[in-house]
Amino acid sequence: MSNTKNIVTSSRAWIEVDLEALSHNAREISLSLPRGCELMAVVKTDAYGHGITKVARRLWREGVKTFAVATVNEGILLRKNGVKGNILVLGYTHFADAKILSKNNLEQLVVDGAHAKSLDETGYKLNVHVAIDTGMHRLGIERKNFDEIESVFKCKNLTVVGVASHLASSDSQLSEDIDFTNEQIKNFYETVGDIQEKGYGVGKLHVQASYGVCNYPELMCDYARVGIMLYGVMSDNSKTKPLPELQPVLSLHSRVIQIRRIEAGESVSYGRIFTATKPMRIAVVSIGYADGVPRQISGNGGVCIVNGVKVPIIGRVCMDLLMIDISEVGFVEPGDVVTLIGKNGDEEIRCEDFAVASGTITNEVLCRLNSRLERVYWR
Numbered sequence: 001m002s003n004t005k006n007i008v009t010s011s012r013a014w015i016e017v018d019l020e021a022l023s024h025n026a027r028e029i030s031l032s033l034p035r036g037c038e039l040m041a042v043v044k045t046d047a048y049g050h051g052i053t054k055v056a057r058r059l060w061r062e063g064v065k066t067f068a069v070a071t072v073n074e075g076i077l078l079r080k081n082g083v084k085g086n087i088l089v090l091g092y093t094h095f096a097d098a099k100i101l102s103k104n105n106l107e108q109l110v111v112d113g114a115h116a117k118s119l120d121e122t123g124y125k126l127n128v129h130v131a132i133d134t135g136m137h138r139l140g141i142e143r144k145n146f147d148e149i150e151s152v153f154k155c156k157n158l159t160v161v162g163v164a165s166h167l168a169s170s171d172s173q174l175s176e177d178i179d180f181t182n183e184q185i186k187n188f189y190e191t192v193g194d195i196q197e198k199g200y201g202v203g204k205l206h207v208q209a210s211y212g213v214c215n216y217p218e219l220m221c222d223y224a225r226v227g228i229m230l231y232g233v234m235s236d237n238s239k240t241k242p243l244p245e246l247q248p249v250l251s252l253h254s255r256v257i258q259i260r261r262i263e264a265g266e267s268v269s270y271g272r273i274f275t276a277t278k279p280m281r282i283a284v285v286s287i288g289y290a291d292g293v294p295r296q297i298s299g300n301g302g303v304c305i306v307n308g309v310k311v312p313i314i315g316r317v318c319m320d321l322l323m324i325d326i327s328e329v330g331f332v333e334p335g336d337v338v339t340l341i342g343k344n345g346d347e348e349i350r351c352e353d354f355a356v357a358s359g360t361i362t363n364e365v366l367c368r369l370n371s372r373l374e375r376v377y378w379r
């Protein structure tokens with residue numbers, strides 16, 4: 001039977017990436033942005049586990065011209081793979097790497113006056129974006145420290161090509177969070193006004209990430225820094241304003257290795273947290289927490305799909321293996337495909353549901369998918 005099934009790969013566990021879905025999402029998101037606002041595709045952390053090279057090249061072909069990465073190395077990788085356009089490094093870059101930034105034409109997010117000064121003193125000509133802290137209290141300079149903001153503009157070797165901020169609660173529908181977000185937005189544009197009043201050019205403005213685009217679509221920005229939505233999922237299942245029709249890009253699969261019967265009273269896996277209350281059939285699946293399936297998913301609503309039937313994950317998830325209850329599945333044999341995220345037959349597990357069962361958000365789930373998983377690209 002199984003030798004007539006389509007074999008996508010012989011891997012023990014793998015990711016399938018639907019590049020046409022990615023293209024679709026990029027088009028839909030771009031269309032939903034106000035005129036003059038461009039998609040900055042956030043492809044940090046290996047494009048949220050989807051594979052940065054393939055993803056960025058596809059987006060580049062699709063007409064996306066601006067990318068955001070977390071590290072200099074990710075930026076270099078894009079350049080090596082023929083991605084032109086603007087690449088902004090959102091994460092920390094030591095001044096010792098200024099030469100690499102310059103050589104690869106990477107733009108750097110500058111987080112404070114000291115960071116700017118250290119980069120400036122290297123003598124390399126750099127394009128930078130200035131981070132404004134409008135209430136997130138993570139990176140950036142606050143409006144009240146205007147001299148510090150101005151010091152970045154005064155750096156001889158730095159050209160400010162953008163001014164940015166980040167919203168702390170743009171996903172929330174609570175009125176106090178909405179008020180807070182509107183304060184952040186107001187603070188941002190006032191700071192931008194202060195800078196312009198001093199005669200400096202602010203370059204490109206950008207504030208929104210995915211939820212900012214959904215819930216504050218009217219903002220007049222030059223870029224929207226979209227990550228998670230590009231991959232066709234939201235961070236979790238909470239309600240948000242209507243979105244473009246997005247398609248999940250990634251699915252996660254593994255295989256049955258072994259099948260056994262256990263009797264009532266027998267336990268499964270480490271710590272014996274699962275004990276059978278009746279005779280059952282269980283299968284061992286060749287994926288584990290080392291691949292990025294959190295231990296927490298077991299007993300917390302975690303499920304898989306095998307041969308089109310949704311079944312629970314039982315017992316502790318191990319490093320490279322996990323166990324499932326296949327008592328209700330007609331026919332299963334070693335080698336059969338087990339889907340942890342995505343479609344299998346008529347069933348589907350959304351990444352959002354996988355994340356909720358794992359006690360986290362899809363962003364974390366996707367970033368933690370280990371590079372040892374084979375990536376299979378479609379379309």
Ligand SMILES: *Cc1c(COP(=O)(O)O)cnc(C)c1O
Nearest residue numbers: 042166209210225226227228229
């Ligand atoms: C990761 C990141 C984004 C993208 O966030 P999503 O919620 O995934 O869209 C945007 N801006 C900054 C500064 C980020 O670090």
